[in-house]
């Protein structure tokens with residue numbers, strides 16, 4: 394961020410990143426920042442999405458504001474790790490009364506058939522509103538599955554919507570449904 398001449402502008406730099414709003418605007422009119430330089434999470438899909446928002450904003454359209462708390466994060470390790478939204482600890486720190494559900498892949502038929510029983514799905518709901526605050530998964534295929542919860546969060550679905558959704562059998566994704574049920578003591582296969 395050195396030698397860009399930012400100090401001669403109203404652009405604010407905080408430690409490692411340029412300060413922007415949810416539409417990628419800096420404090421200097423007409424100057425935008427996206428991606429890693431605009432702060433965490435440092436992920437390609439966040440950078441790409443901000444690029445679209447930024448250009449739409451410049452073009453005079455009305456893009457949606459980016460909510461960085463709803464950006465999925467994946468680790469392509471073995472086992473895989475995937476999450477979106479708040480952790481249980483973060484939710485409690487923010488004053489939420491929470492309902493937490495966990496479902497292990499050992500209770501999932503597809504996982505047993507594939508020999509992929511190591512891992513689990515965990516979901517965190519706001520007890521009062523039923524809002525899905527966060528979801529976390531460890532195990533095979535979870536980086537492909539997290540999009541389901543990301544869409545659910547974007548659509549502001551509640552636990553009731555997620556419980557009434559019918560997921561296909563046999564799939565690992567059934568564990569996502571079971572974790573929601575587990576949060577309310579209604580899991581079927583544990």
Ligand SMILES: Cc1cc2nc3c(=O)[nH]c(=O)nc-3n(C[C@H](O)[C@H](O)[C@H](O)COP(=O)(O)OP(=O)(O)OC[C@H]3O[C@@H](n4cnc5c(N)ncnc54)[C@H](O)[C@@H]3O)c2cc1C
Nearest residue numbers: 427428429430431434435436437438439440441467468469
């Ligand atoms: C090893 C590694 C693995 C990663 N894996 C993942 C992953 O699996 N999934 C994921 O979502 N994210 C991953 N990331 C993060 C992801 O790569 C970044 O979040 C993303 O590339 C950010 O995009 P960006 O456009 O902000 O920056 P960049 O992609 O870094 O692009 C910035 C560009 O600006 C150019 N540039 C720099 N300075 C100047 C200058 N002064 N003038 C002109 N051009 C300049 C650079 O050469 C570069 O081409 C990974 C990062 C690393 C390092």
